[in-house]
Amino acid sequence: MAQEWSLPPVVERLWGREPVPRRGPRPRLDLAMITSAAIEIADAEGLTGVSMASVASRVGVAATALYRYVGSKEDLLTAMADFVVPMPPDAAGRPWRDYLALWTRAQRDILLEHPWLLPIARLSPPLGPRRLLWLDRLLAALDGLGLDDGERINVASALAGYALTDSALVTTVGVGEAQLDDGGIEGAGDYGEVLAGLLDPETYPALSAAVRGGALRGAEGWVDDDFRFGLELLLDGVEALIARRASGDDAGGK
Template sequence: MALPPVIIRMWGREPVPRRGPRPRLDLAAITTAAIEIADAEGLTGVSMAGVAARVGVATTALYRYVDSKEDLLIAMADAAAPDPPPPAGHWRDYLSAWTRAQRDFLLRHNWLLSIAQLVPPLGPRRLLWLDRALAALDGTGLEDGEKINVASTLTGYALTDAALTHGAGSPEYDEAGITGAQDYGEALTEVLDPATYPALSSAVRNGALTGAVGWVDDADFRFGLDLLLDGIEQLIARRSR
């Protein structure tokens, strides 16, 4: 199978010329510059010309390493991932820390949430996260495909929670004076028709959203994560029987 050139470069598999001057640029330097721009300005600030200016080369020089902005985004998404938590402890404790760490780095680089096309990981850093999750489930009796589904489900939860946390702080909500869960609940009471939304209206009236701190309390994140981990634990128990 012929891999895209950007994937080959991400893995350091591109042949190194034996002759001639050593290139003054590489994919790591390009992605580092692009990530710095994205962290400061969001994805809208990332352009091939802007990245080239940041690393001090002509725009055409970038095309030796990335064929398009789409390729650049693929490389950025992988390079932005930190090292996963080191393997340690019981599978449940590890996957809890693993999921939280994913949520946290997505919030640190919230532009990752704007990359619409989510594809299976192909880069070395993101695949290291998958490897560590699968290793944590060794000895549980789960099949390899089930382990991958577990990792995908927890990654999806981290992504969803990060998106909700980031979106809740958007300017649109701030301008409306909605800065917390209680404000959100009060807004819902103004718009919900109990005849159309009987269950949701009842929950809001009964204070389901009052008393929460901020938009997404850590207890809320823990509650959802425990639901998933409880389900995984039940699956492991069924396999052991």
Template sequence: MERDRPLPSVVERMWGREPVTRRGPRPRLDLATITSAAIEIADAEGLSGVSMASVASRVGVAATALYRYIGSKDDLLTVMADGVAPPPPEPEGRSWRDYLALWTRAQRDLLLEHAWLLSIDPLVPPLGPRRLLWFDRALAALDGTGLDHGEKIHVASTLTGYALTDAALLNGVGGGPPQMEDAVIGGAADYGEVLAELLDPAAYPALSAAMRSGVMRGAKGWVEDEDFVFGLDLLLDGIEALIRRRAAEERSSCDEEDVLE
């Protein structure tokens, strides 16, 4: 399929498709080395520590040398978001549900391990080979379920969004910046107390009643994983219901065809 516009040069490099030239001196760097250096800085200092200058210093070249490989800070973030991803989990005979549960948890854990990923625009669709391999494995896990390609993509996107949201919550409550914890929130229980104080029962009757009941004092799942599992099971139950519905529709269609014959 022909595209009207060429791929961005950084995407071409991520896929190893840039043209090879035999002229001039052999390059001292490669994209993998630059990406690894940038990730090391982000893990140690956060995204605020990542710049063309800091990465160049880490790999021992002038900042201008990086522009042969990375056109901008945005390009650098693109390759970092892809380069930090490990290989996706292997199916190993798991059912679609067990695999997607493992797949979603692994994404959430990756985001928690490299919290700077949460600051990169989540609306940018993946273009790199590593993140797209994760996407591929999720779709493959749904083979044989009766879902069409569009539904499989929606399932994978929804689970990715859940992993992102849960990681952001965990990073912000009980695991976020110290100044926020010290000022307002130190965990789920504190969050519930803050809301109980802020919410007007007349304007927020349901949420106010929930917070005033003390429910958040028992919400250890924010740290111990119970809330994550509960939400994930809700999503997987919905996917399972969709699969059953599609199977019923297929049976009904086959019955109608048999009657017509």
């Protein structure tokens, strides 16, 4: 018998499963209104500015009124992580590789636009309808290419993880409750100069040679160039896997 899971009430509400009262006045609030207010605060002040009190003040009610919709700040963060995500890009007949590149870049753009989302996305698997819609669209883009369901989900996880990691590296301000003291480092050039002064060529021969040779000096637009380079490596791997499955050669595979 399949196990019956008890989902948090806020997740049930995300899926529209909240019971609709048959009598009485229409509620002044709903989850969408509360979450939108919290997102506005997070975009302006970061997660440190988000509290039940600050959100209640923005929507014009007492903090206690929010608990009918979100039981805690953690529930609120769960809702925010789903509401802030737009609809996934439309495949619109694109080749699978083009769509996966567009999908991954769009994931990264969301995280860069809302850096407060980084610590939430790292800690919570998708349960809300919008985030799962993104997963569905990527799986559909890989349909019919010879990959099994597990492999397609692993491709999605790898690409989403890459978008998350790259966004965390690009974001230079602290997110969540912590602030990072980077000593004023801005960009790859500064980072390379710092490493050149730290690295002992005898202990770090390969890295030291790369840094001193200007590998991190970078030109204008290095951030996007690095992202595109890493993304192409990942997509090359997916393409190689598809070719291997098509040829029936599973050597080195599962």
